[in-house]
Amino acid sequence: MSRLHLPLRPLWLCRACAAPWPCATARLTLVQEYAHDRVALLVYLGGLLHDAAGQLHTLNPHDAPEAAQLFDRFLGWARIRRSHADSPQHPMSEAGATALAYEGQLDTADGVGTELRDHW
Structure with a gap:
């Protein structure tokens, strides 16, 4: 059984491959799951971006990712x-x-x- 590529909160790393989440496999899975509703995918990812920004900043306020980096990581790849x-x-x-x-x-x-x- 393969491990699911889900986020490990509050670090926001992939539970399966330890890459920054969403990793490549998670992105492919999300695109397949939301193939008929890209707007819903963007809304979902926007909520996760909000959670990740807060949690990553709480973990390390001086070295948290920049807003543009988080945007690219969570939403930039999924835009229509x-x-x-x-x-x-x-x-x-x-x-x-x-x-x-x-x-x-x-x-x-x-x-x-x-x-x-x-x-x-």
Whole structure:
């Protein structure tokens, strides 16, 4: 019987392979389990990210992972990605484009909206 790749709290290491959780096997398992509901996967991982951030900071407040590192580890790999060819062609008002560019969410070179992990 293979061991499940679950998090060992509060260290947030994989119980099976000791890699930072979610390890590669855990990620594959999660993608399979949530294959028909990626939003639910992101909500689930967001809750775990919240728990991990608090627990890791409590364990070692001076050497806890940075927010961007935790984002990449818990959510960055699972984001819904759209290619430019798949995105709908909706005109954006000039005011909306200006607001997004000001907030750093719009790549003004090609007009494609970007997801920024630094924004949250």
